[in-house]
Amino acid sequence: MANETLTNINSYLSFNLGEEEFATHVSKVLNILERTEITEVPRSPDYMKGVINLRGTVLPVIDTRIKFGMTPTEYTTNTCIVVMEVEMEGDTVHVGALVDSVQAVLELEDSQIQPPPSIGSKYKSEFIYGMAKNNEKFIMLLNMEKVFSSDEIVSIKEKTNEGENEIDKTITKE
Amino acid sequence: MDKFKNKFIEEATDNIKDLEDSLLLIENDISNKDLIEKIFRSMHSLKGGGAMFGFSHLSDFTHNLENLYHLIREGKKTINRRILDVTLASIDHMKVLLTVDNVSDKSIKLRHGDLIQQVLDIIEGTNDIGIDSGNKENLNQQNSIKSYYIYFEPEQDVFKDGTNPLFLIDELHTIGTCKAFAHLNKVPEYHKYDVTNCYTYWEIIISTEEDVNSISDVFIFIEDQCKLEINEIADFDIFTSTIIIEQISALSQERNDVGVSNIQEIIKRNSIFDNNLEEIEKAIARSGPLPSVKENVISSIRVSSSKLDQLMNLVSELVTTQARLTLFAEKSGDSELLSISENIQKLSRQLRDNAFDIVLIPIETMLTRFQRLVRDLSKELNKNVIFVAEGADTELDKTIIESLTDPLLHILRNCIDHGIESPETRKKLNKPEQGTIILKAFYSGANVHIQIHDDGAGIDINKIKEKAVQKGLIQNDTILNKKEILDIVFLPGFSTVENVTGVSGRGVGMDVVKRKLAEIRGEVELDTEINVGTTLTIKLPLTLSIIDGLLVKIDNKRYVLPLSVVDKIFVTEHQNVVNKYNNLIILDGDQIPFYYLREEFDLPEGTQESEQVVVVAYEDRKVGLVVDEVEGEYQAVLKTLGKIYKKQEMISGATILGDGTVALVLDTNKIINKFSQVNLNIKNKEI
Numbered sequence: 001m002a003n004e005t006l007t008n009i010n011s012y013l014s015f016n017l018g019e020e021e022f023a024t025h026v027s028k029v030l031n032i033l034e035r036t037e038i039t040e041v042p043r044s045p046d047y048m049k050g051v052i053n054l055r056g057t058v059l060p061v062i063d064t065r066i067k068f069g070m071t072p073t074e075y076t077t078n079t080c081i082v083v084m085e086v087e088m089e090g091d092t093v094h095v096g097a098l099v100d101s102v103q104a105v106l107e108l109e110d111s112q113i114q115p116p117p118s119i120g121s122k123y124k125s126e127f128i129y130g131m132a133k134n135n136e137k138f139i140m141l142l143n144m145e146k147v148f149s150s151d152e153i154v155s156i157k158e159k160t161n162e163g164e165n166e167i168d169k170t171i172t173k174e
Numbered sequence: 175m176d177k178f179k180n181k182f183i184e185e186a187t188d189n190i191k192d193l194e195d196s197l198l199l200i201e202n203d204i205s206n207k208d209l210i211e212k213i214f215r216s217m218h219s220l221k222g223g224g225a226m227f228g229f230s231h232l233s234d235f236t237h238n239l240e241n242l243y244h245l246i247r248e249g250k251k252t253i254n255r256r257i258l259d260v261t262l263a264s265i266d267h268m269k270v271l272l273t274v275d276n277v278s279d280k281s282i283k284l285r286h287g288d289l290i291q292q293v294l295d296i297i298e299g300t301n302d303i304g305i306d307s308g309n310k311e312n313l314n315q316q317n318s319i320k321s322y323y324i325y326f327e328p329e330q331d332v333f334k335d336g337t338n339p340l341f342l343i344d345e346l347h348t349i350g351t352c353k354a355f356a357h358l359n360k361v362p363e364y365h366k367y368d369v370t371n372c373y374t375y376w377e378i379i380i381s382t383e384e385d386v387n388s389i390s391d392v393f394i395f396i397e398d399q400c401k402l403e404i405n406e407i408a409d410f411d412i413f414t415s416t417i418i419i420e421q422i423s424a425l426s427q428e429r430n431d432v433g434v435s436n437i438q439e440i441i442k443r444n445s446i447f448d449n450n451l452e453e454i455e456k457a458i459a460r461s462g463p464l465p466s467v468k469e470n471v472i473s474s475i476r477v478s479s480s481k482l483d484q485l486m487n488l489v490s491e492l493v494t495t496q497a498r499l500t501l502f503a504e505k506s507g508d509s510e511l512l513s514i515s516e517n518i519q520k521l522s523r524q525l526r527d528n529a530f531d532i533v534l535i536p537i538e539t540m541l542t543r544f545q546r547l548v549r550d551l552s553k554e555l556n557k558n559v560i561f562v563a564e565g566a567d568t569e570l571d572k573t574i575i576e577s578l579t580d581p582l583l584h585i586l587r588n589c590i591d592h593g594i595e596s597p598e599t600r601k602k603l604n605k606p607e608q609g610t611i612i613l614k615a616f617y618s619g620a621n622v623h624i625q626i627h628d629d630g631a632g633i634d635i636n637k638i639k640e641k642a643v644q645k646g647l648i649q650n651d652t653i654l655n656k657k658e659i660l661d662i663v664f665l666p667g668f669s670t671v672e673n674v675t676g677v678s679g680r681g682v683g684m685d686v687v688k689r690k691l692a693e694i695r696g697e698v699e700l701d702t703e704i705n706v707g708t709t710l711t712i713k714l715p716l717t718l719s720i721i722d723g724l725l726v727k728i729d730n731k732r733y734v735l736p737l738s739v740v741d742k743i744f745v746t747e748h749q750n751v752v753n754k755y756n757n758l759i760i761l762d763g764d765q766i767p768f769y770y771l772r773e774e775f776d777l778p779e780g781t782q783e784s785e786q787v788v789v790v791a792y793e794d795r796k797v798g799l800v801v802d803e804v805e806g807e808y809q810a811v812l813k814t815l816g817k818i819y820k821k822q823e824m825i826s827g828a829t830i831l832g833d834g835t836v837a838l839v840l841d842t843n844k845i846i847n848k849f850s851q852v853n854l855n856i857k858n859k860e861i
Contacts, residue, residue, distance in 0.1 A: 039835060039838060041819060041825060042774075042776065044822055051815060051828055051836050057813060058815060058830070060819060088817050
């Protein structure tokens with residue numbers, strides 16, 4: 001019941017990654033945390049920043065910038081962790097997403113949302129399900145399920161594995 | 175045996191509860207066939223179980239009831255209120271029967287007989303007795319038993335009419351419980367004795383539901399020829415009190431006439447103690463189960479597993495919070511706070527141990543399934559296999575048991591399908607025709623080992639190697655020892671048996687078993703000898719949620735190593751561990767391979783002068799793990815890293831430290847395994 005109400009409303013949380021503004025539906029957002037100390041997990045993909053203690057549970061944190069092909073997050077006072085609830089292989093999991101800053105909660109009608117540009121985007125466009133214009137600026141609406149989907153992790157992980165192999169090879173050469 | 179008995183009592187209690195529920199439901203829906211079936215089934219299992227575990231009274235009792243419900247099920251009787259009342263009363267009685275070994279207690283005995291009689295009455299009544307008349311009859315039966323004293327002295331010439339007074343006394347026996355005292359003191363001396371005369375007279379005590387009139391009716395034909403006195407002496411059945419009867423008998427032997435007044439006095443004397451007591455017992459027995467029943471039933475309770483999970487979570491959080499408190503108290507240095515925190519530490523440790531104990535269940539719970547599998551499968555495959563379990567009382571965390579069942583079933587299937595040979599082959603090999611599969615469970619430190627041994631064909635190592643080469647899993651010239659070859663069996667896509675049977679070998683093989691076991695931090699090892707058999711050993715952690723750990727620091731980040739694998743800790747110089755080609759270090763005169771964790775974790779090289787080497791047990795070897803600093807012991811509440819990190823094998827979980835930061839728990843076996851493989855690859859490439 002509560003969920004229905006949540007999905008029916010048209011509120012979106014907007015945040016910045018670099019200069020660009022993104023937004024995600026509020027029904028996916030559980031919490032916004034200030035950046036705390038992140039415990040890195042050795043030998044994991046770059047975008048998987050590590051884990052934090054969220055009131056007694058261990059929450060994995062993802063560097064959204066790396067995930068979107070940007071440079072790694074540089075920490076400022078505005079850096080936040082947005083705790084989101086996403087579906088992964090049929091299970092609901094909680095994930096923290098590192099963002100440069102959280103902006104506002106926007107009300108967007110469906111009519112305001114346009115389809116994403118098919119080409120020419122420097123971001124992985126499969127993560128974006130729409131664009132909306134706000135104050136003469138385009139906001140990219142993110143599909144969080146896609147962003148954290150397991151396929152995506154596997155594809156990136158494969159890349160990392162290749163990287164590892166390269167390292168192995170270099171060691172061999174020595 | 176006691177264990178089984180307790181198990182039965184638990185089950186029976188459930189059964190009785192089901193029975194009760196169904197009965198209460200059926201009251202509103204008399205013709206519901208499903209409910210009748212259910213009642214019948216519950217009774218049947220109670221009867222069967224009762225007989226098996228030595229509760230013969232319960233079994234007999236239930237048998238009776240079952241007969242009644244059999245008639246109902248067949249439609250020969252319909253349920254009415256009387257039947258329900260009697261059944262419910264019987265259920266209460268069953269609860270009592272569960273708690274006593276034999277029916278020696280008088281009140282229970284009384285009630286036992288009473289209820290059996292009532293059930294028999296219902297069964298015998300060919301037609302349904304209406305609700306009202308049934309109840310009335312019931313009422314009469316219970317209340318109308320009275321005891322009478324009869325003085326009967328026939329006239330001397332009573333024989334002349336062909337009357338035999340003994341027949342009259344026999345007739346008395348048919349209307350109630352009866353005891354007759356014959357008095358011979360009027361028999362004359364021999365020379366005056368006339369054989370055609372009757373000199374004997376009787377004093378008779380009778381307890382019956384009939385009234386005075388029906389007693390005197392017995393004597394109706396010789397009313398004029400005898401002296402007859404009938405007195406009511408008690409308004410209950412005096413034969414229930416052996417004391418009274420004994421005293422009356424004794425009195426009758428002492429003197430010629432007992433006399434009604436004497437008997438009444440005896441009854442009065444005894445009834446104050448005995449009969450009143452008996453009445454009370456009777457009342458208690460009728461009014462419901464004895465209080466002792468309740469105490470016994472509650473000795474074990476069933477709790478939903480979600481509640482237990484919640485309890486475990488709370489305990490885990492308490493342990494974490496307590497670590498914070500300890501840290502804070504130590505920092506503040508306040509002695510009072512320190513003593514409080516110490517106390518809480520002690521309490522939470524006890525609570526933790528207690529809570530863990532609750533979620534541990536014996537592996538016995540899965541054995542029935544295994545037994546069944548072995549029986550069915552060996553029949554299907556025409557093999558003669560016996561399954562033996564040892565250490566069935568070994569306890570494991572319930573989540574472990576749950577995830578253990580499927581892998582074990584698979585292993586057993588393998589044993590029967592591929593391991594044990596057919597009886598003919600076994601005969602040829604001079605083995606007993608019956609194959610044996612032994613499941614042995616035992617504790618070993620903080621682990622539980624489960625061994626599955628079969629005395630079958632064993633596995634041909636050369637065959638494994640051949641196949642592995644064929645499948646491209648290993649190079650033809652790779653030299654492997656026996657253990658390494660056997661480990662190939664656990665690789666994905668490996669199966670030694672060529673023909674796929676319906677039982678096992680459909681591709682999902684030992685790799686699945688290994689993976690499933692790895693999910694619960696279990697490890698599996700194989701040992702085999704041709705024609706002698708195969709032994710599969712599974713090592714499991716006792717519990718999944720809290721481990722005793724060793725807190726170490728690497729690059730200012732803290733990690734936890736499971737204390738159970740830690741052997742020794744050494745200090746060594748920095749240059750001993752970096753830039754070493756062979757990764758070997760000499761400690762205590764032994765050469766020990768080591769891994770510099772900073773390097774393996776892709777962290778920058780440390781600058782400190784001394785390093786600490788934690789020597790851990792890895793399979794049957796010792797391996798050193800080099801860390802920056804060892805901080806001390808730590809109770810780590812294990813939390814999973816979540817789905818996102820499921821590919822991260824080296825880390826078995828994370829734990830929250832006293833200061834709120836997260837420390838990762840390292841899985842030493844996986845780490846060493848992974849690193850040694852990497853090194854092996856490098857070496858192979860070099861060659």
